[in-house]
Amino acid sequence: xxxxxxxxxxxxxVLLSCKSKETFKxxxxxxxxVETLVxxxxxxxxxxxxxxxxxxxxxxxxxxxxxxxxxNSINLITFEWMEMxxxxxxxxxxxxxxxxxxxxxxxxxxxxxxxxxxxxxxxxHPKVFYDSMDFWNxxxxxxxxxxxxxxxxxxxxxxxxxxWNKLPCGSLPKAKEGExxxxxxxxxxxxxxxxxxVATGGKASRVLYSPNKGKTWEVFDTPIIQGKETxxxxxxxxxxxxxxxAIGGDYTKPNDxxxxxxxxxxxxxxxxxxxxxxxxxxxSCVQYIPNREGKELIAIGFKGIDYSNDSGNSWKxxxxxxxxxxxxxxxxxxxxxxSGRLARLTFRE
Numbered sequence: 001x002x003x004x005x006x007x008x009x010x011x012x013x014v015l016l017s018c019k020s021k022e023t024f025k026x027x028x029x030x031x032x033x034v035e036t037l038v039x040x041x042x043x044x045x046x047x048x049x050x051x052x053x054x055x056x057x058x059x060x061x062x063x064x065x066x067x068x069x070x071x072n073s074i075n076l077i078t079f080e081w082m083e084m085x086x087x088x089x090x091x092x093x094x095x096x097x098x099x100x101x102x103x104x105x106x107x108x109x110x111x112x113x114x115x116x117x118x119x120x121x122x123x124x125h126p127k128v129f130y131d132s133m134d135f136w137n138x139x140x141x142x143x144x145x146x147x148x149x150x151x152x153x154x155x156x157x158x159x160x161x162x163x164w165n166k167l168p169c170g171s172l173p174k175a176k177e178g179e180x181x182x183x184x185x186x187x188x189x190x191x192x193x194x195x196x197x198v199a200t201g202g203k204a205s206r207v208l209y210s211p212n213k214g215k216t217w218e219v220f221d222t223p224i225i226q227g228k229e230t231x232x233x234x235x236x237x238x239x240x241x242x243x244x245x246a247i248g249g250d251y252t253k254p255n256d257x258x259x260x261x262x263x264x265x266x267x268x269x270x271x272x273x274x275x276x277x278x279x280x281x282x283x284s285c286v287q288y289i290p291n292r293e294g295k296e297l298i299a300i301g302f303k304g305i306d307y308s309n310d311s312g313n314s315w316k317x318x319x320x321x322x323x324x325x326x327x328x329x330x331x332x333x334x335x336x337x338x339s340g341r342l343a344r345l346t347f348r349e
Contacts, residue, residue, distance in 0.1 A: 178203025201232025
């Protein structure tokens with residue numbers, strides 16, 4: 001290949017690369033269609049996952065269901081091991097699925113973590129309250145909860161969920177007075193590869209960060225509203241190792257929009273307030289829309305659904321229908337759950 005051919009090839013590659021970057025344009029979603037799949041006034045769903053196109057959700061009555069879109073069917077998942085107390089069933093606020101294993105994590109004392117219906121972790125303490133759970137891979141997972149000692153409660157498995165061990169406070173940042181977390185949407189934890197971010201809330205609302213699947217930790221301050229038991233981050237999500245967003249507020253003042261939305265572009269080390277004194281107000285869950293270059297996000301809560309196409313700097317209110325939590329199937333379809341319902345959301349320009 002001569003020099004002229006090499007130069008032409010290089011120029012073509014450069015042009016193609018520039019073109020691919022230039023051709024991406026965030027959409028301008030203007031509406032969301034809400035299709036109710038389950039409606040039951042006794043359901044209270046804050047634990048939700050989309051797995052291989054199917055939807056898992058855990059309830060406050062200790063049940064885990066699967067919705068299969070191809071069959072338009074909803075079925076209660078039953079297991080060979082069923083150790084749970086039918087009189088006082090676990091209140092699931094977090095679920096996870098890895099390698100044909102379904103995990104359900106209950107709040108309050110005793111903290112109960114089940115794997116396919118088998119109890120794999122139990123913790124008794126007057127202050128115990130677990131909030132969220134996630135997995136790095138099919139062997140390693142993490143769950144977080146409120147402090148029972150001088151640090152946030154963090155339990156980790158390294159054997160596929162068979163055993164869980166609580167990290168000692170000596171290996172974690174010391175919690176501030178009144179610092180805890182919210183079991184509002186199972187989105188207090190977000191993972192990108194080996195990187196992990198945990199959102200705390202209450203009288204102090206900070207971000208705990210681990211670069212190595214929970215082996216070491218540091219903590220970063222945030223400017224989000226805090227100072228009361230009901231204030232702070234309720235949800236956090238990262239699109240990649242650098243770009244993240246968190247939302248919350250004060251659920252007892254759901255119309256307040258002061259200092260309740262923050263973003264980072266440096267992996268969580270520093271955070272800035274965005275959309276100050278603008279909608280949305282309190283929201284319990286925020287998620288990046290997949291495959292949209294970190295530009296498009298959806299925030300959801302019992303006051304409605306909101307959309308951003310500029311990385312969270314500004315927002316558009318799409319709908320007043322209330323939910324607690326949301327997970328995406330693709331860049332246009334998501335599933336949302338809340339008080340008494342599960343729904344499919346379709347976002348359109």
